[in-house]
Amino acid sequence: MNLDVNGILKKRRKGERISEKDCITLMRSNALSWIGSFANEIKEEIHGSRVYYRNDLNINYTNICINLCPLCSFGRPEGSNDGYIMALECVEERVRDAVSRGINEFHVVGGLCRRCGLGYVEDLLKRIKYAAPGSFIQGITAVEVEFLARVEGLAADDVLKRLKRAGLGSMPGGGAEIFHPDVRKVISPRKISGEQWLEIHRIAHTLGIVSNATMLFGHIERVEHRVDHMRRVRDLQDETGGFRAFVPLPFHPLNTPLSKMYDGLSGPTGWECLMLAACARVFFDNIEHIKLVWQGVGKKVAQVSLGFGVDDIGGASFEERIFDSAGGKTFTPPGVSWLPQCIREAGRRPVYRSSAYTRLGEVRG
Numbered sequence: 122m123n124l125d126v127n128g129i130l131k132k133r134r135k136g137e138r139i140s141e142k143d144c145i146t147l148m149r150s151n152a153l154s155w156i157g158s159f160a161n162e163i164k165e166e167i168h169g170s171r172v173y174y175r176n177d178l179n180i181n182y183t184n185i186c187i188n189l190c191p192l193c194s195f196g197r198p199e200g201s202n203d204g205y206i207m208a209l210e211c212v213e214e215r216v217r218d219a220v221s222r223g224i225n226e227f228h229v230v231g232g233l234c235r236r237c238g239l240g241y242v243e244d245l246l247k248r249i250k251y252a253a254p255g256s257f258i259q260g261i262t263a264v265e266v267e268f269l270a271r272v273e274g275l276a277a278d279d280v281l282k283r284l285k286r287a288g289l290g291s292m293p294g295g296g297a298e299i300f301h302p303d304v305r306k307v308i309s310p311r312k313i314s315g316e317q318w319l320e321i322h323r324i325a326h327t328l329g330i331v332s333n334a335t336m337l338f339g340h341i342e343r344v345e346h347r348v349d350h351m352r353r354v355r356d357l358q359d360e361t362g363g364f365r366a367f368v369p370l371p372f373h374p375l376n377t378p379l380s381k382m383y384d385g386l387s388g389p390t391g392w393e394c395l396m397l398a399a400c401a402r403v404f405f406d407n408i409e410h411i412k413l414v415w416q417g418v419g420k421k422v423a424q425v426s427l428g429f430g431v432d433d434i435g436g437a438s439f440e441e442r443i444f445d446s447a448g449g450k451t452f453t454p455p456g457v458s459w460l461p462q463c464i465r466e467a468g469r470r471p472v473y474r475s476s477a478y479t480r481l482g483e484v485r486g
Contacts, residue, residue, distance in 0.1 A: 123150050123151075123152055125146050125150075126146065126147060126150045126152045126155065126156065127155075129143045129146060129147060129403075130155070130156070130159050130403070133159070133163075133403055133406075134159075138406055139403060139404060141348050141349070141352045144348045144351065144352075144400055144403070144404045145344055145345060145348050147400045147403065148344045148347065148348065148396060148397070148400050149344055153392065153395060153396050153399065153429075156396070156399045156400060156403065157395060157396075157399040157428065157429035157430065158428075159399075159403065160398070160399035160400075160402035160403055160429055160430030161428050161429060161430055163402050163403065163430065164402055164411070164430045164431070164432050167409060167432070168432045169470075170468070170469050170470045171432065171469070171470050171472045172427055172431075172432055172433065172434065172464045172467075172469040172470065172471055172472065173410070173412075173432060173433040173472050173473075173474045173478065174433070174434060174435065174436045174460045174461070174464065174471060174472070174473060174474070175226060175435075175436040175473060175474050175475065175476065176223075176224055176226065176436050176437045176460070177224060177226035177227055177228045177259075177436060177437075177476070178215065178216065178219040178224050178226070178227050178228070179227075179228045179230075180207070180212060180215070180216075180227055180228065180229045180230075180245075180249075180260075181195075181230060181231055182206065182207045182212070182229065182230075182231040182237060182242075182245060183204075183205060183206045183207065183231040183232050183234045183236075183237050184196055184197045184203075184204055184205060184231070184232050185197055185198070185199055185201070185204045185205070185206065185232050185233075185234040185236075185237075186198075186232030186233045186234065187199075187232075187233045187234070187235075187268075187311070188232075188233055188264075188309065188311040188312055189311070189378075190308065190309040190310075190311065190312055191307070191308055191309070191310075191377065191378040191379040191382060192298065192308040192309060192337065192340065192372065192377055192378075192379050193309075193377060193378075194375065194376035194377045195232070196232050197232075199234070206234065206236060206237060207245075209241075209244055209245060209248050212245055212248055212249065213248045213249075213251070213252045216248070216249050216252040216253050216256075217252050217253075219253070220252070220253045220256075225253060225255065225256045225257065226256065226257050226258075226259070226475065226476055227249050227253070227256060227257070227258050227259075227260070228258075228259050228260060228293065228476075229245065229246070229249070229258060229259070229260030229261060230260055230261065230262055230265065230293060230295055231265065233264070233265065233268040235272060238269065238272055238273060239269045239272070239273045239275075239280060239283065242261065242265075242269065242284065242287075243283060243284065243287040244287075246258060246260070246284065246287040246288040246289055247287050247288060249288060250287075250288040257290045257291075257475050257476055257477070258288050258289055258290050258291075259290060259291045259292065259293055259476035259477075260289060260292070260293065261284055261289060261292060262292065262293055262294075262295035262296040263292070263295075263296050263297075263313065263317070263318045263321035263322055263325075264295070264296035264312055264313055264318070265296075266280050266281060266284075266321050266325075267313045267317060267321060277320075277321050277324055278324050278327075278328065281321075281324060281325055281328055281330060282328060285328060285329075285330060289330065290330075290476065290477060291330060291331045291332055291333075291365070291476050291477050292322070292325055292330055292331075292332035292333070293332070293333055293335070294332060294333035294334045294335030294366075294368055295335060296312060296313070296318055297315070297318055297334060297335045297336060297337070297350070297354075298312070298335075298336075298337045299315075299336065299337060299338070299342045299346050299347070299350055300314075300315025300316075300318070300319075300349065300350045300353055301315070301342070301346045301349050301350065302314065302315070303346070304341060304342045304346050307341060307379075307382075308337075308340060308341065308379060315350075315353065319353060319354075319357050322334070322357065322361075322363065322364075323357060323360070323361055323363075325363065326361035326362070326363025326364075327361065330363075331363050331364070331365050331477055332363060332364060332365070333364060333365055333366045333367070333368050333412070334354040334357075334358075334364045334366070334367050334368065334408075335367075335368045335369070335370050336350050336351065336354075336367075336368070336369050336370065337370045337371075337372055338369055338370070338371065338372065338389060338393075338397060339371050339372040339388045339389030339393060340372040340374070340379060340383075340386060340388075341379075341383060341386075347397065348404075351367070351401065351404055351405070354367060354405075354408075355404065355405055355406075355407060355408070358405075358407045358408055359407060362407075364408050365408075365409065365410060365477060365478050366408065366409070366410035366411065366412045366433060366478070367401050367405055367408050367410070367411055367412070368412045368413075368414065369394070369397045369398060369401060369413060370414065370417055371388055371389045371393075371394055371417045371418055372386075372388050372389065373388055373417070374386040374387060374388055391418065391422045391425075394413065394417075394418050394422055394426070395422070395425065395426055395429045398411055398413050398426050398429050398430055398431050399429040399430045401430065402429075402430030402431075403430070409478070410432055410433050410478060411430055411431050411432060411433070412431070412432075412433035412434070412435060413426045413431045413433075413434060413435075414434065414435035415434045415435050415463075416435060420463055423463070424463060424464075424466060424467040425467075427464070427467045427468075427469050428467070433474075434460075434463070434464070436460060437460060
């Protein structure tokens, strides 16, 4: 094993924090098996053989978006023939159907559309709570929060307080992409800055709204950009403690404008996905969960990742549209029993959880 890699892992084993430079060295090395094995040791110290999953209904309430980021295949301009806004009655009907199938968690995100203002989003959350009493809602990205605040002429904390009163339980990490401005100005030039994303999550954490932190990788970014992004997340976690999971999301180029701008974009390899997950487990000494979503990497890589520091492979997200539009593996299975079996096949113990990582049962489905 490379002496530099060995020294970095020894430092971490002694309980010392590894630096940004250390993490770059790990990611650039070819020592995936060593780093993965060490990441697995750290994971098992925290979680043992437990691996978390959940089932939810995705409510992508509109695909109309003013940003139309080059990395996205989901958004549509105002007036598009295939643009849509979900009627609240339709949302309520779908929620009731989901409840009848045993689903009591809802993931709510959408595009940036002026016809879906704060009142619409509040009513949407309230309808979910009315149709599914006791349900948990994770939703509304930092990008949506900033948009709603700007459109309504409100501060971000006022928007978040109103969403929390309407039923919001936690926030997803969407919209983080890559924080570095050199990358961001290409892949999402109209989106809020990395600093704004972090500030909105800082505010959410102070209000008692926990969240996840994502990173979209495998497009035009370099290793330095990835580690810069991770360092900023770790710094905010030191300050607030509000992130429940770090979620590296592999870029899916199919149907995206970015794939037309850069020939040869194919997304990250399985090797890259495993290396990033393992390095994240070593780097984040202050975030409990590393989540590699099976929809992004496929079932087989997800299973292998459970030996590389990952303790969460996501879940069955019914009617998910954003990953699906870019060619993600988001099929809706006829049941959900395959998820625990997928985890068991990898020699791990499935644990059903809420979006805020409350354990709801050792095995379900």
